[in-house]
Amino acid sequence: MTIRQTFSRPNALIALLCLAFGQTALAAPPGAQSCGSQPLALQILGSGGPEATDRAGPAYLLWMDGKARLLIDAGPGARLRLGEAGGRMEDLEAIFLTHLHADHANDLPALVKAAYFTPRSRRLDIVGPGGNAAMPGTRRWLATLFGPEGYRYLAGHLAHDHGEDFPLRGINVDPANPKVREVWRSGDLVVRAAAVPHGPIPALAYRVEGPGFVVAVSGDTSGDGPGQAALEQLAAGATVFIAHHAIPESAGPAARRLHMAPSRLGAIAGAARPAELVLSHRMTRTLGQENETGALIRKAYTGPLRFAEDLDCLPLGPSPRRP
Numbered sequence: 483m484t485i486r487q488t489f490s491r492p493n494a495l496i497a498l499l500c501l502a503f504g505q506t507a508l509a510a511p512p513g514a515q516s517c518g519s520q521p522l523a524l525q526i527l528g529s530g531g532p533e534a535t536d537r538a539g540p541a542y543l544l545w546m547d548g549k550a551r552l553l554i555d556a557g558p559g560a561r562l563r564l565g566e567a568g569g570r571m572e573d574l575e576a577i578f579l580t581h582l583h584a585d586h587a588n589d590l591p592a593l594v595k596a597a598y599f600t601p602r603s604r605r606l607d608i609v610g611p612g613g614n615a616a617m618p619g620t621r622r623w624l625a626t627l628f629g630p631e632g633y634r635y636l637a638g639h640l641a642h643d644h645g646e647d648f649p650l651r652g653i654n655v656d657p658a659n660p661k662v663r664e665v666w667r668s669g670d671l672v673v674r675a676a677a678v679p680h681g682p683i684p685a686l687a688y689r690v691e692g693p694g695f696v697v698a699v700s701g702d703t704s705g706d707g708p709g710q711a712a713l714e715q716l717a718a719g720a721t722v723f724i725a726h727h728a729i730p731e732s733a734g735p736a737a738r739r740l741h742m743a744p745s746r747l748g749a750i751a752g753a754a755r756p757a758e759l760v761l762s763h764r765m766t767r768t769l770g771q772e773n774e775t776g777a778l779i780r781k782a783y784t785g786p787l788r789f790a791e792d793l794d795c796l797p798l799g800p801s802p803r804r805p
Contacts, residue, residue: 517795518548518568524697524722524798527563528555529790531728531765532585538563538792539585540763542699542724544690549573551671553593554688554699555580560589561596563792571597575668578675579610580701581685582617591633594650605649609666611657611677611684619684621652657684660708662715676712678703681740689716695798696720698756702728702763705742705750714753721798723756724790726763730771731778744778752782759783762790 517525523545530537539557543550543564550569553560556577564571571593579587590608597606610620618626626632628650655665657677666673674689680702687709690697698717703709703726717723728741742750751759761775768775772789779787788794 517543517545517793518550520545520795520797521548522546522692522695522798524724524796525567526724526760526762526790526792526794526796527553527567528557528559529762529764529792529794530557530559531763532583533766535766537764539588540580540726541589542697542762543567543569544692544697545569546692551575552673552690553577554690555586555701556589556593557585558588559792561592564593567793570600572600572602574606575671576607576609576666576673578666578673578686578688579608579620580687580699581611581680581683582620582623583683583702586702591627594628597648602648605651607651607653607666609653609655609673609675611686612654614657614682614684616682617684619654621654624650624652655686657686660712662689662712674716676716678705678709678712679707679739680704683740687713687716689720692798696722697798698723698754700725700742700750702726702741704739705746710746710750713750717750717754717756720754720756722758722760722796723751723754724760724762725751727761727768727775727789728763728765730768731774733767744775745781748779748782751779751785755783756785758786758788758796760788760790760794760796764790 517523525543527541527543528538530539538559540555541557541560542554544552550573613619655675660677662674662676665675670693672691675686678685678687685701685703687701688699698720700713705713725747729737729743731743
């Protein structure tokens with residue numbers, strides 16, 4: 483399904499407001515790492531969870547030749563962090579959603595709206611899980627979100643500031659299939675995905691393969707059953723494996739149905755042997771427990787380990803192994 487919509491030209495009042503409160507370029511926060519200047523890098527736009535903290539929600543940006551090519555997840559704060567990082571919406575080819583929980587997908591409308599104030603005219607793909615009884619599929623969610631029963635002012639076929647428009651294409655990935663398979667391809671980039679367990683919520687993990695690098699993202703998952711094998715395959719030999727660290731080892735069974743405890747996370751990383759393991763989606767209940775988490779992970783995985791911070795920049799090197 484293709485969803486096409488654009489913005490109407492601002493009326494006189496909006497134009498005056500834009501002149502009075504014109505958008506200015508965002509300066510990177512003190513200490514933020516330059517990533518767009520790298521020939522090939524992954525940037526952590528958001529490393530937090532659903533709580534109201536000073537971390538943005540999960541969002542990971544692939545930079546290639548100074549351009550923001552792909553975004554995985556669009557949690558709250560992703561639009562702000564994209565601006566701080568210097569990324570441009572007109573450069574993005576696709577956004578991949580691990581699932582549709584608000585702390586992973588809430589900033590998508592803000593990113594789409596931001597794109598209309600750029601020269602963008604080409605299609606933007608939005609890839610995510612299909613639906614089940616608990617959640618709509620990505621295509622239906624997009625149709626509702628940008629349709630007349632959602633953000634009504636975005637619906638229809640209107641003209642934006644540059645007199646052009648661009649389509650959104652929603653792509654559903656079967657959330658019941660744990661087999662790793664290709665879900666998207668563009669030139670030198672291939673994205674593979676597999677369904678992973680996240681309680682009743684349809685969820686995906688991703689593997690992005692490009693020239694000389696592999697990035698894997700676990701998304702939110704318990705990592706058990708077929709999900710463990712899928713994650714091990716998706717993360718096998720990855721340049722960077724971003725694993726979501728939302729619960730401590732002491733978490734009870736309800737939380738473990740949704741997320742990986744450090745011991746399971748370490749076991750998966752130990753089997754996959756990524757060149758670097760990055761722990762993101764850091765919730766309040768795991769902050770301050772880095773030593774304990776690290777010790778548990780080190781029982782199975784002995785490679786480089788990083789606890790993600792917003793705007794971290796990770797240069798990418800060669801990683802020839804594929805699932």
